[in-house]
Amino acid sequence: MTITDGKIKRVAGEFAKHSVVSCLNLSSNGIHKFERRSLVNLFNLSFLDLSQNNLSEVPSFKMEGAVKLDISANPSLMCASVEQTLNRSDILFKNENLTACLEPAGFHWFNTTESIKVSELKRIQQLEKDCFKNCTCERYGLELIIGKPSTFSIKMNCSGVKLLSLPVPLPERTRSLDVTNNNITSLKELSDVSYQYLSYLYADNNQIMSISLLEGTKFMNNFETLSLRNNKIKTIETYLLSNIKFYRTDSTRRLNLGQNKLMCDCSTARDFKVWLLTKTEHIRDYRDIECENTNIRVINLDQNEMCQVQQDWTYHVYYVIAAEVFLLVGLITKVSYDYWVFKTAGYLPWPASKMPKLPCDWLCE
Known part of the structure; x- marks a missing residue:
């Protein structure tokens, strides 16, 4: 059955049960809505062409069996509806490269959407399925790059899975990584190329002993949040932290170092304490950084006393x-x-x- 190039705006009613229609072409009509059960009785359906309409969601059709589907050139189609269709392994998209949908961009100051290729939706779903062992992956947000198609970034959660090191490699375009409550001892994997897009690292409650390996990494220049609370860090290289650009007009960059017990000396009191007190807006847990050898907080260190000898x-x-x-x-x-x-x-x-x-x-x- 083919009804094309018309001025149909809405499809009402439903096909009769056990209809023999197997190929249905309703393209180029300007359809913006199907009633919920319009197509569900087409049990023999194998090809459905709804291209070049004004659909905002994919209509319901038979629940089982292979169907070749064309929903290209629907400029108002929302990705949430397309994803439900993608979850079916027996759906084959025709003109996939020409098929796109709209995804909320997530900006707080105004409502906007971005066009996403169906191939990108399939890629992100596959990444979610093929995540690092014992970890979970989910979309984090949209990456808007001038001159390139919009793509999704990844949020990866590996908390409490007994990791001994940071996971390598990360899925493509991983923005956020949570490895809290593990037994990680080093940050050396941050120099791996798969970490180049990482902006948020949560590594609280581990066995990390030093931050010196952060020197020279892209993460050190690009991070938005680095949380290393309750680790085994004994020494803080002030020169390394001094290279971090904390902008007064941007308070989103966060560094958490609380519940680490440092071996404090004259350098700690003279350099690190002074640096810490100038960055309290960005290091909210600065009061929780203590000295193991003196049992006092770093911010309470007396420089004259620590440097006297x-x-x-x-x-x-x-x-x-x-x-x-x-x-x-x-x-x-x-x-x-x-x-x-x-x-x-x-x-x-x-x-x-x-x-x-x-x-x-x-x-x-």
Whole structure:
């Protein structure tokens, strides 16, 4: 049955039960709505062409059996409806490359939608099925890239699955990774190329001992949230944190380091504490960072007390160096004076004249 190039806006009623129609072409009519049961009685349906209409959702048709479906060129078609159809393995899309749907872009300040290819929906569904072992993957949001088709980013959850290291490789365009409550000891996998799109890393309650391996990674420059609460971090490299650009006008970038017990020293009190207090807007748990060797919070460290031993030792070194320089200058001056007296008067002044001769004096004579 073919009814095309008409001005049909709505399909009402339903086909009779056990209808023998197997190929139905209703393309190019401007249809925007089917009643719920219009097509459900077409048990012999094998081809359905609804292209070039104004549908916002895919109408219901027979629940089982293979069907070749063409829904291309429906500019108002919503992706939520298309995904329900994609869940059926027996549906074959005709003109898939020309088939797109609308997905809410998720902007907070105005309502907008983005056109998504059906092939992209199929890709994201396959990624969700083929996620890293024991982890779950779901779409995180739309990636809007100028000059390129819109694509989905991935949110991956691997919390509490007894991981010993960060998962590698990540699914394509993974934006968020949750690995809390595992036994991860290192962040070295962040340098892997599959982490290039990662912006959010939640790694609380692990065994991570250092953040030094973050140096030079793309993640360090691009992250929005890095949460490392309750790990085994003992030393914080202030120079590494100083390279993070925290903008005063942008408070979305977050760094969580609370419940780590550091080995505090003069550098911690003089450098890290000062840096920490200037970034409290971005490090909300700064009060929870403590010292293991002093049992006090980093923000309460007294620089004079922590650096006292080092300063006293430094000053002693300066005194020793100054004394050595003074003695050296005095010795050179005395030797020069003795030489001048000997050349002009012919004798050595005291105490040079009283010093016993040494076996090596014949070299000078």
